[in-house]
Amino acid sequence: MTLPHPTADQISLPNVLAVLGDQTRLAIIGYLALREGQPTMCMQFTDFGSKTNISYHLAKLREAGITRTEAVGTMRLITLRRDDLNARFPGLLDSIITAAVDLPMVQKIAEAQDEMLAVEQG
Amino acid sequence: MTLPHPTADQISLPNVLAVLGDQTRLAIIGYLALREGQPTMCMQFTDFGSKTNISYHLAKLREAGITRTEAVGTMRLITLRRDDLNARFPGLLDSIITAAVDLPMVQKIAEAQDEMLAVEQG
DNA sequence: TCCTTAGTTCAAATATTATTGAACTATTGA
DNA sequence: TCAATAGTTCAATAATATTTGAACTAAGGA
Secondary structure, three states, rough: OOOOOOOOOHOOOOHHHHOOOOHHHHHHHHHHHHHOOOEEEEEHHHOOOHHHHHHHHHHHHOOOEEEEEEEEEOEEEEEOOOOHHHHHHHHHHHHHHHHHOOOOHHHHHHHHHHHHHHHHOO | OOOOOHHHHHHHHHHHHHHHHHHHHHHHHHHHOOOOOOEEEHHHHHHOOHHHHHHHHHHHHHHHOOOOEEEEEEEEEEEOHHHHHHHHHHOHHHHHHHHHOHHHHHHHHHHHHHHHHHHHOO
């Protein structure tokens, strides 16, 4: 099952802005940016909303060309489409991320998860 | 009559993105950017929608801190809050404007108005 | 003063989005 | 094979946003 993604030139500015103009989705982007490099799956976003709600928001992000979703076994790995967005709208994603990582929602959840990780690892 | 504007630190990223995630408002911003320096009043936006509709969209832009609206006689002069936005979210507005001025809606209307101007001036 | 221009405000109608829960698929591990 | 996990889809609901027209204000000019 390969999920549909727009090509870089199909990414539209009004759509990108509309999709990112939502607390939850902006928080998801901030979180992804903080964890960039580490594969991130849907489950990790459940602090931002219910499973079905996160599925909805991640679909919006994917359809807008902001994230890429790869199916790996039963899970999905979510990554930012940094290169494509930067090619299309230079500087846009960077400026948004800079502000998004400071959102209270993102900070709180990233910290909580770091603590859990520390406890797990002793 | 002085219209209410948020201070720079009251400008919120989710709100700015949500407000700009609309065809009409993005076109208004693109148009303002093209005409920057020249005072721009509401009437000039009537190509983008009805008078009452433009009033609604301009209020949204003002309340989000994206534009400044000054009452001068019976008209309103609209300007971009470039400095405030750039201080708050460096690079964001520039990257949006770069793409917004190329929107078909903006191009079409700016060209039509330039032609009218040329005819008027002989 | 009266008319026109420029724009706002309100309420109603529409349209679009977000949220929820139940039922579903697909993969993995025991 | 059976059960659990990870996530999607659907339909219904709730919440927001947009659009429209009619009525309004406020300033300027004849």
